[in-house]
Amino acid sequence: MTIPRIPKVSIDLLVNNEMRNVVVRPSDTLLRVLREVLGLTGAKPGCENGDCGSCTVLIDGWPMKSCIMLAVEAVNQQITTIEGLKDTPIQNAFLEQWAFQCGYCTPGFIMNCHALVNIHPDANDKVIQEWLESNICRCTGYEEIEAAVKSVLSKQRSDGRYSH
Amino acid sequence: MIPFDFEYYKATSIPEAIYLFQNLFLQGRNPLYYGGGTEIITLARTNRIYTEAVIDIKGIPECNVFAHHDHKLLVGSAVTLTRVSEERLFPLLSRTCSEAADQTARNKITVGGNICGRIIFREAVLSFLLADSDILIAGPSGINKKPIHEIFKQRMRLQRGEFVVQVHTDTDYTKLPFIAVKKRRIGSVGYPVVTIAAMKKEQLVRVAFSGVCAFPFRSHQIETILNDRLTPLETRIERAVRHLPAPLLSNTDASAEYRAFVLKNTLLDVLTALEEV
Ligand code: FES
Ligand code: FES
Numbered sequence: 001m002t003i004p005r006i007p008k009v010s011i012d013l014l015v016n017n018e019m020r021n022v023v024v025r026p027s028d029t030l031l032r033v034l035r036e037v038l039g040l041t042g043a044k045p046g047c048e049n050g051d052c053g054s055c056t057v058l059i060d061g062w063p064m065k066s067c068i069m070l071a072v073e074a075v076n077q078q079i080t081t082i083e084g085l086k087d088t089p090i091q092n093a094f095l096e097q098w099a100f101q102c103g104y105c106t107p108g109f110i111m112n113c114h115a116l117v118n119i120h121p122d123a124n125d126k127v128i129q130e131w132l133e134s135n136i137c138r139c140t141g142y143e144e145i146e147a148a149v150k151s152v153l154s155k156q157r158s159d160g161r162y163s164h
Numbered sequence: 165m166i167p168f169d170f171e172y173y174k175a176t177s178i179p180e181a182i183y184l185f186q187n188l189f190l191q192g193r194n195p196l197y198y199g200g201g202t203e204i205i206t207l208a209r210t211n212r213i214y215t216e217a218v219i220d221i222k223g224i225p226e227c228n229v230f231a232h233h234d235h236k237l238l239v240g241s242a243v244t245l246t247r248v249s250e251e252r253l254f255p256l257l258s259r260t261c262s263e264a265a266d267q268t269a270r271n272k273i274t275v276g277g278n279i280c281g282r283i284i285f286r287e288a289v290l291s292f293l294l295a296d297s298d299i300l301i302a303g304p305s306g307i308n309k310k311p312i313h314e315i316f317k318q319r320m321r322l323q324r325g326e327f328v329v330q331v332h333t334d335t336d337y338t339k340l341p342f343i344a345v346k347k348r349r350i351g352s353v354g355y356p357v358v359t360i361a362a363m364k365k366e367q368l369v370r371v372a373f374s375g376v377c378a379f380p381f382r383s384h385q386i387e388t389i390l391n392d393r394l395t396p397l398e399t400r401i402e403r404a405v406r407h408l409p410a411p412l413l414s415n416t417d418a419s420a421e422y423r424a425f426v427l428k429n430t431l432l433d434v435l436t437a438l439e440e441v
Contacts, residue, residue, distance in 0.1 A: 005171065006171050007169055009172070025169055026169070026170060026171055026172035026218075027166040027168065027169055027170050027172075027208070028165075028166070029165070029166070029205065032165060048165075048209065049206055049209070050202055050205075050206060050265075050269055053266075053268060056268060059271075062246075062271045063267075063268045063271060064268065064271055064272055065268055065269065065272070067205075068201070068202045068205050068206065068269070068272060069201070069205075069272060070172065070201060070205070072172045073172075073201065073220065073222075112268060130267050131267045131268075133266050133267065134266040134267045134268035134269065135268075
């Protein structure tokens with residue numbers, strides 16, 4: 001049986017709690033679809049090779065580099081981009097700790113750190129370092145970013161669990 | 165951006181994946197099985213591979229198994245490195261997988277992708293080489309189990325239309341004393357200069373290497389030399405390094421000479437630690 005060629009597909013993506021219908025090439029990365037089809041430009045293209053983390057989004061709560069994921073793979077999964085976070089503890093901590101300068105890496109770092117404090121509320125220094133190593137910042141010395149993570153972790157430990 | 169189009173199929177069973185592959189192949193679409201997809205995307209983006217159809221195997225239940233069953237540890241090919249690292253069912257495997265790539269990438273990279281990939285550094289395979297694991301392969305001729313030593317020679321030798329479903333490892337091997345060391349030139353990210361994984365079984369040390377030559381390997385000849393306890397340890401290591409299966413890798417991370425130096429020192433640490441166990 002001949003399998004027909006399908007140049008573009010229509011898919012539903014659940015982005016920031018909103019169901020969005022998009023028409024994509026199956027070879028489009030999630031990063032490209034978020035930015036160029038959905039207009040969500042918070043996830044940044046850096047290396048587009050899985051190395052820098054500036055394109056990080058959350059898939060079912062876990063950080064993923066959207067440049068090494070196809071948009072079609074994200075069907076039936078919850079996608080969260082920086083546009084979906086509002087006034088979260090980690091965003092406030094980035095402001096309080098001066099954890100950014102030019103800001104290009106910041107959405108990716110925030111997504112990763114947001115997942116970290118949710119998934120590992122008891123993260124120790126080793127876990128924090130392991131997670132932060134997924135992202136690259138050209139401006140800061142990373143110390144401020146680490147301080148932001150630690151401030152959220154210690155606050156949520158004293159307040160009880162972190163909530164979205 | 166990936167500069168060409170391909171179609172995406174998500175298989176939900178082994179027969180469906182094989183059927184899709186055969187049909188797409190007959191139509192000249194050069195299909196590829198797709199797991200985590202990280203390597204396919206990066207190679208496609210830079211025009212180093214070409215396909216007109218990918219068949220995602222992540223929806224196949226057998227590829228997602230990660231559990232002990234009947235005195236075997238079954239690791240599905242679509243299980244992510246993060247899952248292997250966190251659910252420590254095989255501590256040596258968890259350890260080596262937890263050092264591959266970076267934390268976020270490990271949420272996407274799968275065990276199957278790591279052992280079948282083209283990348284020189286394929287950490288997941290080291291534990292399976294040491295544990296004499298079997299590879300469950302599905303393809304047009306059905307489902308077959310083959311010893312890893314038969315099917316992994318520098319890289320996974322799969323026939324057209326075949327894909328890895330699971331890796332089976334005797335539970336006993338998952339409990340043996342082990343050590344895994346990854347040496348990088350600088351810091352704790354980036355490609356390693358040398359990775360050594362070793363385990364001890366019945367007083368004999370087994371050793372597997374990645375980053376040393378252009379492919380991961382385990383060598384019985386090297387193990388025989390290293391286990392000759394009548395010879396001083398340093399001499400054994402010197403001899404072992406003369407019996408590598410291929411020239412030492414030389415690249416921007418490390419010259420062959422530097423790599424030899426790091427390799428010998430790391431072997432000394434690994435063997436000293438394991439011989440004391
Ligand atoms: S742009 Fe995705 S990791 Fe760099
Ligand atoms: S703040 Fe500029 S790259 Fe991180």
